[in-house]
């Protein structure tokens with residue numbers, strides 16, 4: 001096949017016993033570029049694909065890039081970062097506490113599928129934190145690989161093989177991007193389009209009776225109807241409603257008394273044969289712990305990938321200037337305010353480790369399809385390489401490769417496709433490796449040589465909060481899983497502290513939410529007992545999740561375990577302790593906040609949670625490795641080599 005012709009022996013899901021689960025192919029939405037398709041059927045609630053996707057954080061980017069001395073956000077668009085059109089809000093992924101301002105790039109389902117509001121068939125879930133064993137006290141790889149892992153996607157209903165997969169970008173995504181993308185219909189556009197079709201039917205046959213919609217009753221003959229429909233669909237004034245209308249006239253007639261959605265659903269399925277012939281399989285690799293020391297996760301073949309066959313397609317988002325990943329510390333500015341200290345680049349955003357670049361260029365490319373982000377480096381025993389796609393011209397704009405960097409800087413959507421190709425047969429279960437280039441290897445070797453375990457002064461923070469170094473880093477998730485060990489009180493913590501990255505939050509119903517009429521003169525203090533009937537009702541808006549401290553711990557005298565055997569001693573069980581906490585509640589008063597303190601007695605363990613403070617996870621280690629991968633000289637476009645002079 002000419003466009004997408006990767007059929008035959010090159011591992012594109014030809015084996016019916018082992019179908020490729022996910023394909024990248026031309027979207028069924030006209031002019032929407034790439035789409036993601038199911039290569040097999042999926043049951044409702046089933047995970048779509050084998051493993052969830054990688055999530056990569058970019059933090060406080062506006063702060064790091066705003067003009068010097070200005071600590072306020074310069075705003076999206078003042079620097080070229082097209083990933084803003086692909087990124088997720090941190091709460092959707094579960095990592096909002098990592099820093100003040102977090103945006104998240106998610107590969108695979110997080111970036112590749114289209115959104116069609118009437119056909120959303122995929123639900124996306126949060127990621128989990130798992131650093132793949134890269135211990136900050138032992139591994140020079142700590143903080144160099146993203147710990148946010150397995151962002152899974154499940155089927156919202158039974159999905160048949162061949163269906164295009166659609167995710168929910170949220171209406172706001174489209175509403176705030178007029179002018180960047182063609183107007184995309186949102187839910188209410190389909191309702192308006194459906195009502196327009198009803199009027200159109202009336203115009204054709206002078207009735208709203210479905211039985212009248214037959215050829216000999218129509219006011220216009222078929223050719224005239226088709227012409228009229230083309231005028232309606234291609235009228236130069238584009239609206240979301242019009243974009244919601246069926247593209248061809250036959251579908252429009254069918255939808256007059258039917259449902260645009262049912263017709264669109266039919267049109268959104270391609271044959272599995274089409275996908276095998278003209279799509280690219282995205283399911284040949286899965287992440288697992290790498291065989292390479294300190295590398296974190298790697299990508300492993302799910303099936304035999306023959307020599308010359310496709311390991312994975314990799315559409316890329318281009319970033320015109322890699323210095324947009326630079327990160328700085330803060331200093332006190334001339335006016336006593338906190339500003340950015342530009343004298344040293346302290347580190348770079350972790351996404352730098354996931355992009356391809358070239359030493360002679362400022363341009364870097366982020367591949368966003370499933371699992372390619374996990375492909376590791378080997379200088380000699382690599383078994384795959386990267387090249388530009390030769391097909392998929394509906395998406396891959398080969399002419400961009402000869403345009404200058406200024407041109408790239410004006411492009412806000414991706415339009416280039418790389419491919420990972422096997423250099424020899426890669427067996428099922430083998431790790432896929434490429435060569436990141438000599439510069440990368442030299443940088444890594446130097447890093448390993450200089451690296452020493454992190455201590456108090458190696459934590460990079462924007463808001464200066466230094467680790468006291470008195471206790472080992474332990475994450476809140478680990479402490480929260482251990483319900484049996486009693487929580488240390490403030491007095492105990494003075495002797496045996498938790499790591500400084502750990503704080504507490506308590507789930508407590510505060511009862512009175514009203515703001516103050518007058519600002520109180522003293523710090524408002526309240527005393528009360530924990531009441532299981534009113535606290536922890538998580539279906540209520542009144543439930544708060546506020547900062548708290550544990551001031552006292554004592555043994556519960558009631559046996560509320562439901563265990564009838566009074567003689568049994570519950571040694572060390574968390575349930576036998578109750579706590580006194582001091583809860584901080586911030587109340588709004590005009591433009592300021594007032595902290596109220598609630599002393600609450602008899603609080604059970606389940607109401608208290610350990611939390612990780614911002615800027616404390618491994619990606620903020622000042623000594624974490626950062627380096628882009630290199631695209632080979634013969635692959636990286638000459639036209640983008642704008643940094644030769646600087647070198």
Ligand SMILES: C[S@@+](CC[C@H](N)C(=O)[O-])C[C@H]1O[C@@H](n2cnc3c(N)ncnc32)[C@H](O)[C@@H]1O
Pocket residue numbers: 132141144145146290292293294295296297298353354355373374375376377378444625627
């Ligand atoms: C594109 S990512 C590869 C996936 C990454 N291992 C992960 O777990 O997310 C590149 C990063 O992986 C790690 N890496 C890849 N190859 C490595 C190698 N040969 N030795 C050590 N670390 C490696 C480095 O941290 C590098 O910056």
